[in-house]
Amino acid sequence: MQATFDPSASPAATTVALIGAPTDVGASVRGCGMGPDALRVAGLAECVARMGLTVVDRGNLAGPATPWRAPEGGLRHLKEAVAWNRSVYDAVDAALGAGHLPLLMGGDHCLAIGSISAVAWHARRRGKTLRVLWLDAHTDVNTEATSPSGNLHGMPVACLLGHGPSALTGWSGLPSALQADALRFIGIRSVDAPERDAIRALGLTVFDMRHIDEHGMRTTMTEALHGVDEDTHLHVSFDIDCLDPDVAPGVGTGVRGGPGYREMQLCMEMIADTGRLGSMDVVELNPALDVRNRSAEIAVELIESLLGKSTLARP
Template sequence: MGPMDETRRTIALIGAPTDVGASVRGAGMGPDALRVAGLADALRAHRFTVVDRGNLAGPPNPGLAPEGGLRHLQEVVTWNRSVFDAVDAALGQGEFPLLMGGDHCLAIGSISAVAWHCRRQGKQLRVIWLDAHTDVNTEAISPSGNIHGMPVACLLGHGPASLVGWSGERAALEPQDIDFIGIRSVDRDEKQAIRQLGLQVYDMRHIDEHGMRNTMTEALHDIGDNTHLHVSFDLDCLDPMDAPGVGTGVRGGPTYREIQLCMEMIADTGRMGSLDVVEINPALDVRNRTAELAVEFVQSLFGASTLAR
């Protein structure tokens, strides 16, 4: 029995409609795509109380070139402050925050707020990062300057000063606190950073060789009663054949069934306490298919398995 089972906590939907962290436009429409796909009703069907807090407000995307290796730094800071405050408020009220992105830069605010709460409650934070990319670039090594490729680095304490240290410590996460699933696109200098930091990356080769079940057993093996599990779900983790509505699709992702198993095994821990669903780009989608898939997988994360087990 986990945090979602004991009290059937209220799920707070928090929309962050921005693509300031990306260079491809359109992820800002993600929150409404999830609403149209029926996210709230899908969760209510599983007897959760769902409160839609609406969309956060923030600066528009100025569409500028990077400065000093960073695109739209001030706008990214402003949006992440809003996300931090909203996630912080939800957790403070005992709710389960479900951040609807927006691009993946928003995980800086989201996970920093979760880390701040975990520190105050003496809980161990663990993050499962479902993504085609590891997002551990910094302004020094990023080929694009897009901050949605940098949130993990910022959360580990490596990034621009204005995006680091929000959780009350320099690093919201230690390298052993995060596991990456589905990775298949890593920039050259990023590979060195991953090795130097000692990050646990379950790339597609690992999943191909060991299977999703063994991979997730390994990733989840040390989750205990005192763990707060945060899932950061980038829809480009899926193969773009299944999920075309993403800005940076990479071929060769996990299958629908593999992601379904991944989500069900996370649900089985009973320890998920917060969730990001990011990088849905309706401008590139086909009939809202990607948001509809996201809703299916979110239902699985909240324990919608086929049979009562």
Template sequence: MTTTAISLLGVPTDIGAGARGASMGPEALRVAGLQAVLESHGLAVEDRGNLQGPGNPWQPPVAGYRHLPEVLAWNTALHDAVLAELRRERLPIVLGGDHCLGLGSISAVARHCRETGRTLRVLWLDAHADFNTAELTPSGNIHGMPVACLCGYGPPTLTGLGGHTPAITPDAVRQIGIRSVDPGEKRLVHEAGLEVFDMRYIDEMGMRHTLEQALKGVDDHTHLHVSFDVDFLDPEIAPGVGTTVPGGPTYREAQLCMEMIADTGRLASLDVMELNPALDVRNRTAMLAVDLIESLFGKSTLMRKK
């Protein structure tokens, strides 16, 4: 690992989502024992509590964006919090909250990489590409736009969040598990050259080959950021999300994915997004998420030969 000092940052908002409830995600992860599980692996964990931000006014889109001022406020607060932890040489785990928060988190990580001369690699584990724009999505929900905004497609207030536009280029991103992309979004993903390992690719090639490709080039100079949307998982095992899409990775596929990321020893920041306890069954999805996060930090069945 690059560091064993971990900071938990709760971001209790569903401001960018189309369903209420992701605002309760941070507490569900805490109830599922996230801190104790990480500490059981010898990691020093500090829970920084929850960030503060505006409430969800639940209004229709304005000029194609829903809740843009509130989304900006939450993501600005998150950007500053993540950047502060990275500058302290700590590993931030962002407890979402909806996935619009990937914007604040990753823009901070990208800024830190520019400051330290590191190469950023983002693994975006999700059922959705989140590469929409106001012109492409009728809902205006910004949780469908963060990757596009990070790559410079969106309103200047969001694309310039980390002080640099674009915050990242598409070649920094590897998307895994994608199985729901809007028609116009497909074209933009293709034009931007985003590298996407969709479920067909995983079905045909297997999760091991997928991760080998997604991690190709990761080395000692790489800051590896994982943005884990819980709807990445098949809804049969993870019902507690607002935007379920059938046909996602199984429990074992997801475990292999996390274990192979852990094997790199380069994980340096993490988002856990879109957990919606209002749609869950007895906190089952939160417990599964914690189980998978544990694998990201080194849980394995056997001691492996290096």
């Protein structure tokens, strides 16, 4: 199976808009609200600029503090999560409207609801087919009825598919921002029992770590990118805990057995080769649990690869 992309293609956007969302409103532990500034300290803007791209740092969005309350109706901090995601939606919408490539710096993964909802609206308006690569240790397809914790960072995929709370669905102008066939999960290795049932019922395409172990990252990414062409808007939602915690310890929900550094570099380089990257999230970086900002530095290196940096100029 070969991916149908043009390796000589270039991303339409030559300006990267950095959007910080410093909140852990949907997370299980404190700390990922410091993620945007950790990426800045690791030199994200400078590295992207050295690649010849224009960088516009929009600063950090403002939003409510995390109250750290117990779940209500199976959900923690719903009101606050809605407020943060509304801010994210507006910022990503503005960046795409200006022709920029939005890079959302989280913050926790519930922020992908606002980000991808805005991307879905723009893709539909421009007649583009949306493909979302969900790089994560978890599938995040729980709902308030199945989540053992009520933490919203375990529910963004369900919300984007139209199965979450009404306050977090329908933002793209349709009942669901995504259809199941738009999603490809990569690096999965921690799935709750109800999520397994949901994955099967929804027909989601999941490349778990067993698949990567058996087939390798190259074949996995060829499969994940199959069908990507000039009419595709490619969005990458990169949870840092997709990486093995021995590589990137600065995450709140690390799971052993993830991709190593070189595997993830190949993943990012193959995405860049499509020339179709149009937007991205980088989330769940927790500097409070990191070692000398190592995870942020690795994230920056991987973002560079995702934006097209490579050792050689490849044909």
